[in-house]
Amino acid sequence: MNVVTRRTTTGTAAVPLALALTLSLGLTACGQDDSGKAAASGNQTIGLLLPENASSTRYEAFDKPMIESSVAGLCTKCTVDYANADGDEAKQKRQFDALLAKGVKVIVLDPVNSKITAPWIEDASRQGTKVIAYDRLAAGNVAAYVSFDNERTGQLQGQALLDALGPKAAGAQIVMINGSETDPNAVSFKAGAHNTLDGKVKSIGYEKWGEWKPAIAAQQTNEAIRNLGKDNIQAVYAANDGMAASVIDTLKAAGLKNIPVGGQDASIDAVRRVLSGEQAYTIYKPYKPEADAAANIAVYVLKGLDVTSVASAVTNSNGMRIPSILLTPIVVTKAKVAVTVIGGGLYKAAEICNEQYAEACNTAGITVK
The missing domain is CATH 3.40.50.2300 (Response regulator)
Incomplete structure (x- = not known):
């Protein structure tokens, strides 16, 4: 995967604070009564697919509960439909297809194997579902990418x-x-x-x-x-x-x-x-800023808002310009x-x-x- 990133974020503490302020203003403007486009469609579920839990305990211990908590704080009627692939890319594909079958319109995906996801994302796009790449950049035309400067x-x-x-x-x-x-x-x-x-x-x-x-x-x-x-x-x-x-x-x-x-x-x-x-x-890698960023973008996409107002970096991947939020490790x-x-x-x-x-x-x- 040919990936080049233009970084417009600097510093570790400043990024989450600026992000939180921007998102707070944006979501207040669209209303936290959940009366946006997601409510009109009747689907306020965000899919969350994480890759494994064996060699790294972070996903179950931090990412999952933090994303769920952040989504709940931003969208009171939104729910998170979660699955962990246990390091099995075939299992993750089944989980992805199950979310599409349920009509989920936004999926936050941390892929087991990022090289094979382009057809998945094409399938999702055909039925109006947008995919946000989380932590690892998935192949395909994802709506946004949230990670650290790897x-x-x-x-x-x-x-x-x-x-x-x-x-x-x-x-x-x-x-x-x-x-x-x-x-x-x-x-x-x-x-x-x-x-x-x-x-x-x-x-x-x-x-x-x-x-x-x-x-x-x-x-x-x-x-x-x-x-x-x-x-x-x-x-x-x-x-x-x-x-x-x-x-x-x-x-x-x-x-x-x-x-x-x-x-x-x-x-x-x-x-x-x-x-x-x-x-x-x-x-x-402070998990909470990353989890908050993913939840915020997911809610933005669910409500039909422009993610580039908060995802100010750009990742160029195989000719695509992907709105991105990149955080700084310590x-x-x-x-x-x-x-x-x-x-x-x-x-x-x-x-x-x-x-x-x-x-x-x-x-x-x-x-x-």
């Missing part, structure tokens, strides 16, 4: 790995376990990481697609150890926290210590590993846990700092109230 995410991952290596970076050989080649986000993460790492480390000695699966990441880590030798791996880039966990366990089992490993998603177990020093960093290191995931409200200190991690929290200056 190449920037990869750049931050690469820089955090360099920072963890410090002066050893120039002589370091890196192992890279990327996401899935069917996920355009993973392709962008990889490109961003290479943009930062290439020329700053000695070499990328081993690189494979981990398919977002911890078991595959473990197999590939063992293969990298066999191919390169125990003394020739100085750091590991893992595209997300689920794979990072298995990489860390595999390195430990092989007797390798003090190898910086990074991830992404700010899962609570990863934050704990960052605090304990097992994981060098994770990437925090690096989480041990020193930044308090001001990022705790300060941002993702977790409470008491949730992170259980008995096992109490000392690590104390060392990082995190106080449990």
Whole structure:
């Protein structure tokens, strides 16, 4: 998928605030009594299809409830029809078709395999249903796209790995376990990481697609150890926290210590590993601004409003100009846990700092109230 994005949003805190103000004004103008076009059609259901729940806990724990809550706050008579594909693209296609059969007019789609969705979206368009790509850009003429700046995410991952290596970076050989080649986000993460790492480390000695699966990441880590030798791996880039966990366990089992490993998603177990020093960093993508943006655009589309008034960025994909909202990710290191995931409200200190991690929290200056 050929994707080029024009970014017109900057900063992490400013984007959600400006977005909220704009949407609040827009929805007040159209009326929150649900008397718009959606009411006239008799269909006020928003379909929500998320990709999986095995290698990343975020979708069930954060995205789903946050989108449902935001939709409810914007449209009192709207409902959300939700399904999770469990990483199965055929299952997600059945879920998509089921929503079309019900006459749902807006579908928020985070695809398992973004490369195969163009025919789905064409089918939806023929019956007047619009699709909003969420987190991953789906192939096809989607109405809008909501995500984070994914190449920037990869750049931050690469820089955090360099920072963890410090002066050893120039002589370091890196192992890279990327996401899935069917996920355009993973392709962008990889490109961003290479943009930062290439020329700053000695070499990328081993690189494979981990398919977002911890078991595959473990197999590939063992293969990298066999191919390169125990003394020739100085750091590991893992595209997300689920794979990072298995990489860390595999390195430990092989007797390798003090190898910086990074991830992404700010899962609570990863934050704990960052605090304990097992994981060098994770990437925090504030889920609520992303979920709110998706819900807001979905309600806009349902009411027949112009999404370009709030989706001010443009993503060029295969000749199509897609209205987009792109948010900025944040690096989480041990020193930044308090001001990022705790300060941002993702977790409470008491949730992170259980008995096992109490000392690590104390060392990082995190106080449990």
